Amino acid sequence: MTQQLVAGIDIGGTNTVFGLVDSTGNIVLKKSVPTEHFLLPDDLVAAISEHIEKYFLEFSKNYELAGVGIGAPNGNYFKGTIELAANLKWKGIIPLAKLFSDRLKCKVILTNDANAAAIGEMLFGGAKGMKDFIFITLGTGLGSGIVVNGEVVYGHDSFAGELGHIIMFPDGRQCGCGRKGCLETYCSATAIKRTYSDLLLPSDAKTDIAGKIPDAKYIYDKAVSGDKNAIEAFNYTGDILGLALANSVAYTSPQTIFLFGGLALAGDFIFKPTIESFEKNLLNIYKNKIKILPSQLSENDAAILGAASLLWKGMC
């Protein structure tokens, strides 16, 4: 009997990773190509499709392609398009789902990367059996996928779940979106570099220390070694994240909130202050019944598993 496989593709600003995934979340093929080398989206589609077709030619007796799932920045689930993504070279509206379905002659589902990862968590991670949860990625920015009654919330235009751009402080830090005080300017791997550098220097210092800090892991290592500023940077980040998550509960009352990505790997340094602030700021009716947990998806596989789960969710 032939076994069905789903292609999971994650379009990133730097690299596009893709793979073939079976119904249990086992990745049987995994590849990466540099996104920016492809001048046109059609070229990327051709390159990925060739890899996939080659695999099926080789193992055609055992496997068949059941569909393609794509996680992409500014991915529109309803239209299958990437729309005006700031971190991709391709401009305008890219009908990526159609390009893949024309080439590979199968069903293609596309959404943004955080929504895909949320479904990945539901099928292959810590949210198995959960109907109401929120998935947060703490990477370059803060991404989110909201699941209500077993389904991702897309909203009327497919762009629901942009918690990174909740305005926490109306006159706060400048955000890349053009506004001020967005959550992701305080709570992301990028943001903690800024917080840490602000602690090293008066905030009006003109030297860009944040730009010289290699990554959030550097601050984590400092914290492990007992550096007070590093620990304070995590506390400050967790304090704001906990408040934002407490407010989020008032929207969809999730059972669990999952944290994923660079910052979430800092363990107690980030979870402890986040949970303390969360419980302190929760409305009484929600207290002591909502968990904040690390994602159970591995950093390396989450993007592919998430994208593939877009298809598997409807088939399992």
Place this chain on the structure above:
Amino acid sequence: MTQQLVAGIDIGGTNTVFGLVDSTGNIVLKKSVPTEHFLLPDDLVAAISEHIEKYFLEFSKNYELAGVGIGAPNGNYFKGTIELAANLKWKGIIPLAKLFSDRLKCKVILTNDANAAAIGEMLFGGAKGMKDFIFITLGTGLGSGIVVNGEVVYGHDSFAGELGHIIMFPDGRQCGCGRKGCLETYCSATAIKRTYSDLLLPSDAKTDIAGKIPDAKYIYDKAVSGDKNAIEAFNYTGDILGLALANSVAYTSPQTIFLFGGLALAGDFIFKPTIESFEKNLLNIYKNKIKILPSQLSENDAAILGAASLLWKGMC
């Protein structure tokens, strides 16, 4: 042919209103009883049921009771209970849906009043045909019902949609919930009295002017007459409400946000500053495509229509 009617019951701290509603939203019976006169919930159930039974005895040939919908403070949709409602005399957990179904031998659905009103808006008001919207009541507090993909968001415990208790300013105004800075301490009929009195006096004044202002209508009348403080009070309220609603869009990306209740009756005085602040604070991808509109339910009928719509939604 007998026509089906649904009983809609709205449990309030002061009065309980109830009525019989047909599938088009026509109210054929409408009554009110003082909630606090009933020492036990069973007594209220008996009194309301008698009214309903009497109506059907009189008109039995024409009508039959298709079910009962109840809007209630702290109403738990999953359990059919009222749980620890601060503004009701009955303590603990009240199995109100079961009490009614035991007595009237029909299907009973219970949820909180704002959720019920949101469904009322969808069936009988301005949200006909809409799948994604948010319904906000600006009364004594700020209540909300969130609709995603045609269904009210209940969350894992049925207590989703408490936007009145989003913390806007961590060290802000004291809220009745015990925390500080909740949205409803700035944006509600009660809150604008406080804002107006703060504008009349320095904020540290000990005289409770807010307590002497009869209602939000008083401030509205002042604004109509050109009173600068009254107009400023509406602007201040709208400024914060607009920011909160812009943040709300990042959760569920609604097509429309409906405002209902005392404050929403102030027309441009509240809608203009709210919409200005809303558009200013929206993330780019959401700008100029989401409407903020007054509810199309009448103040007098909304509670009964909302409650009845809980049943009609599943039957229409």
